[in-house]
Amino acid sequence: MVWQVRAAFDRTDPRDFADGAGVPIVILPGVYETWRFMQPMIAALHARGHPVHVLDAWRHNRRPVSDAAEILADFLTDSGMTDVVLVAHSKGGLAGKTAMAGAAGTRIRGMVAVSTPFRGSRYARWMPVRGLRALAPTHPSILALARHLDADSRIVSIYARFDPHIPEGSELTGARRNVCLDTGGHFRVLADPRVIAEIAAMAER
Numbered sequence: 001m002v003w004q005v006r007a008a009f010d011r012t013d014p015r016d017f018a019d020g021a022g023v024p025i026v027i028l029p030g031v032y033e034t035w036r037f038m039q040p041m042i043a044a045l046h047a048r049g050h051p052v053h054v055l056d057a058w059r060h061n062r063r064p065v066s067d068a069a070e071i072l073a074d075f076l077t078d079s080g081m082t083d084v085v086l087v088a089h090s091k092g093g094l095a096g097k098t099a100m101a102g103a104a105g106t107r108i109r110g111m112v113a114v115s116t117p118f119r120g121s122r123y124a125r126w127m128p129v130r131g132l133r134a135l136a137p138t139h140p141s142i143l144a145l146a147r148h149l150d151a152d153s154r155i156v157s158i159y160a161r162f163d164p165h166i167p168e169g170s171e172l173t174g175a176r177r178n179v180c181l182d183t184g185g186h187f188r189v190l191a192d193p194r195v196i197a198e199i200a201a202m203a204e205r
Helices: 002-009 035-047 065-079 091-100 103-107 122-126 140-146 193-203
Strands: 025-028 084-089 108-114 155-162 177-184
Touching: 025 035, 025 065, 025 091, 035 084, 035 193, 065 091, 065 103, 065 140, 084 091, 084 193, 091 103, 091 108, 091 140, 091 155, 103 108, 108 193, 155 193, 177 193
Parallel strands: 025 084, 084 108, 108 155, 155 177
Antiparallel strands: none
């Protein structure tokens, strides 16, 4: 994928996107992804006037979801930001929802989650890495997160009609909106114009 190649070689300073008068946005990449993977989206949102922030401490997002959520919560608290919109891909959406259900949740307006395995993925149980096995549908962290219903009404879940990584799909019962795009893939969805439209609908109302 072009975005993956760009992410590997790009050296843009994330501080270049941190200014703006709009609603602040925090980017939450998926597992094995850095913020640079979502840089085209970041640039588009910054061009609309939003300060866009990244979490360097996440690195490639291989931490347990609870640890990633704690880093996010600490970032929001330490920065003093409020009324924040989270934009997440894949596993990043699980950490985002976890933070929304915690003490820092009052600082978060909502989240647009793209291709997030809210119900886990059956393929995860066969993964050789423990961090990926934690995404299995029966893992305690997935089951516990499903019980946090209060945050769901502030989440827009966007996903492809077919996602080879998440056969269970990304539909979230009780979500503000579920947006099923007539496409396939786990990553291709990020480039769909509807994603920016949904972020704008949440951040610019």
